[in-house]
Amino acid sequence: MAPTSARRSGHSRRAQYGLFTGYVLAAIGAAVGAILLGVSLWRPSSFNGLRGAAADTVAPVGEASAAGRAGGQGLFDSIAGYLAAGSQNAKLKQEVELARIRLKEAEAVKTENARLKALLGFSESETKPVTVARLIGSSAASTRRFAYLSAGKNQGVGIGMPVRSPRGIVGRVLEVGANSSRVLLLADSESVIPVRRSKDEVVAFAEGRGDGRLRIRLINLGINPLKKGDVFVTSGAGGYYHPGIAVGILQEVTGDGGIAAVISDPAATDYVAVEPIWQPEAIKAAQTPVEKAIEE
Structure with a gap:
């Protein structure tokens, strides 16, 4: 008696039916695909409804994905903006400090000029300064x-x-x-x-x-x-x-x-x-x- 692995499918009627059914389904699928291909080439607008329904089905998933991408991009933009703002704030702080120093120097010059004018005003009095x-x-x-x-x-x-x-x-x-x-x-x-x-x-x-x-x-x-x-x-x-x-x-x-x-x-x-x-x-x-x- 031949080993089980060497037996042909024809020895089992169930196996023969399964193999036949697979061939039939493959042939039907190929025929349906050919028909649909022909219809899509002949009248492309015939599948607009199906495509719309499919798009409506996957739209929530797309929106969630887009929101995730936007959020991630916004996060990266925020981090980049924070880093850039930090350097800008440091630069602005330095400029403000320099402006304050220049303002104090200008006030000192103004005060000194006022003192000199007051001293020069002595020459207009009765006592002339030496x-x-x-x-x-x-x-x-x-x-x-x-x-x-x-x-x-x-x-x-x-x-x-x-x-x-x-x-x-x-x-x-x-x-x-x-x-x-x-x-x-x-x-x-x-x-x-x-x-x-x-x-x-x-x-x-x-x-x-x-x-x-x-x-x-x-x-x-x-x-x-x-x-x-x-x-x-x-x-x-x-x-x-x-x-x-x-x-x-x-x-x-x-x-x-x-x-x-x-x-x-x-x-x-x-x-x-x-x-x-x-x-x-x-x-x-x-x-x-x-x-x-x-x-x-």
Whole structure:
């Protein structure tokens, strides 16, 4: 007897029917395909309805796929836009910082121009300035308070000449070089200047304390009439300073006067005007022979 694997299909009637049915279905499929091909070539519009139905069937799937693609593209665009916005924001921030720096520089130039104009305005007053110079430095760490000017004998500066800013008195010239000078500031412990209250004739002496402030000592002792906020100006006594120039503003009231702040702070002053001594004859008359020799 032959092995099972070697048997022919004809030995099984069921197998023969199955094989025959397959052939018939293949022939029918081929015939139907040929007919449909012929109809599509002869009348292409005949399958429009079928194609529309098929398109309607797969449309939701296509929409979901398109939405996914759009969302993914939008996500990538958002990430790219975020990265680009980050670099743009950094650049804009840098530009804003530079603009702020330029604005501050312009404000500084504007302020300096205003100070120079105020100093130049001194020339229109009765007292003509000897020169206008830059305040190139000042001491602030000891009881001795000095400042240094970028002008000296070559610019006409002399010992004893008042030095003032647009706000008020800074001090007076103590030593003179060829092109530089040393100024005794009002706050120096050896500085004494006659003053009066601006609104009346209350007279006093403004003495430097060495700490940036002034001690106001009343000449006429008794009831202290001073109040916080009182402004003191030069009285003209002594002959050095022209009367009426701002000196200090009272901050504290004491038994014999008060404590005042210097109105013209050297630390906030760039340019100053050196003025001639108001009454040089009176000063020379009051000097001793030794003082005259030193000055000469």
